[in-house]
Amino acid sequence: MAKTTRKFKAEVSQVLSLVINSLYSNKEIFLRELVSNASDALDKLQFKALTEPELLGDDSGLKIRLEADEEAGTLTIWDNGIGMSEEELIELLGTIAHSGSRTFLEELKSRGESADVNIIGQFGVGFYSAYLVADKVEVISKKAGEDAAFKWSSDAQEKFTVEPAERDVRGTSVVLHLREDQKDFASPWRLRQLVKQYSDFVGHPIEMLEMKYGEDEEEPKWEQINKASALWQRTPSDVTDEQYEEFYKHLSGDWEPPVARAHFKVEGTQQFAGLLFIPSRPPFDLFYADAEHGVRLFVKRVFIMDKAEALMPRWLRFVKGVVDSDDLPLNVSRELLQDSRIVQTIRKQLTKRTLDLLQEVADERPDDYKAIWENFGKVIKEGLHYDPTYKDKLSKLLRFESSTQDEPTSLDAYIERMPEGQEHIYYALGASRSLLDGSPHLEVLRKKGYEVLYLTDGIDQWAIETLPEYEGKKLVDASKDELDVNETEEEREETKAKEEELKPLTERFQDVLQNEISEVRFSKRLADSPACLVVPEGGLASHIERMLRAQNQ
């Protein structure tokens, strides 16, 4: 087999040129990306070996090695993971624009395994970060279970080559020929510091040759420089904020730190560790119908699958995290997850912990919660509809615009502001704040000094239906027919008299408008406007009616 030269896919060339020409700061993240890829390759092998143990052979000590040659100006990231075949080197590193995860998933699927091992990454361009510091990269790889090894090589000038190569054990070596001004990354001291900073949480050992000073005849030995214990299994007090942050970035592909996290162990009839994060900004696919969500699942420290949807309700799809169960079998499939009692318990716990975490932020850091609500409020509200069991916790998290407040308000804060005599919580559905501000329907409430919640989000009507009451107070739609504003005896007398007085007029209206409306009625809800249209009890809310009419339904 000879050496072949190929062109990068157009998108890849674009990514490369961006990496090389536009990204100057923080070049050191290349190490995190390449170590992360090596760690993923070890995870994939471990998972595959569950059903094909022969893949491990006599080389079961999975690890990552960093080998620096200061004189030659090279740095090698070595692993004995799943490796890549010739075709995979071509596809994954050159001709597929995005993450290779999809192909891996399809391969698993075609092999009859239904597990979703859609590993890592929103954009899947981590590998190319190598060119932040290298002007030439070689990848020598031998796929687990195969005999031949291949070398991929490129200086990122539109083309790459692939040719047969030598490699003793399964796995991959990524050899970076460092740029003249980046030779610093071959310094063992620098590398150790970077591993500590970016990759300490990696669950597999990362080894480097021990540092030797002075004259010494003996060959230096490999030594482990990270903790290599899964971060989520550690005691929270042993983990720094920076470590949590790096782990989150590794997990989510996000570059911003998360706003909040929860790290816990559940013990009892079920044992599992969990680490959950709330991102500080929404992912691009938050409202894509087919976007996958869910936490990363481990069983007894062994990686099982990314985005285990069964473990987290869809209305908490923005939550990132890890769950490590001691009770699930290692060979869990997606079907098994679907109807497992163990999974139901984990899901309940994760839901509860997430809601508690949100409540904690709402109580202690209102500004951060405001941002969370802006980013994810629409999604959280879906929960009221789909999972009414969590109604109590969810309703405390709700925020609405209101007739008297500049900032979105909670129901609790609304109740606190209720004046003497007000019994219900009033809300109005509408397209925008300004429309509702001018609505004659709310006049009488305004006059009485009653605050009205403005439900301006499309999903609000749907969500509020599941909430007839809050803290013993009825939630009342202010645009509906019989608005109950609890009048005094005196007011009632007065209304009655006026109604009698105006009877001839209302009857006349009824006559003239009989084809347009169902009924003309004397109203006590108006203060300044002479008349308004209302929806009868059980009728469609007017903004929904407008929407349907616009769609010709």
Ligand code: ADP
């Ligand atoms: P991502 O990791 O998000 O998929 P990358 O650009 O980092 O995107 O890597 C692209 C793909 O190349 C990976 O998905 C993986 O299939 C393959 N790959 C990269 N490094 C290795 C490695 N050390 N061993 C095996 N496969 C690798």
Ligand code: MG
């Ligand atoms: Mg990667």
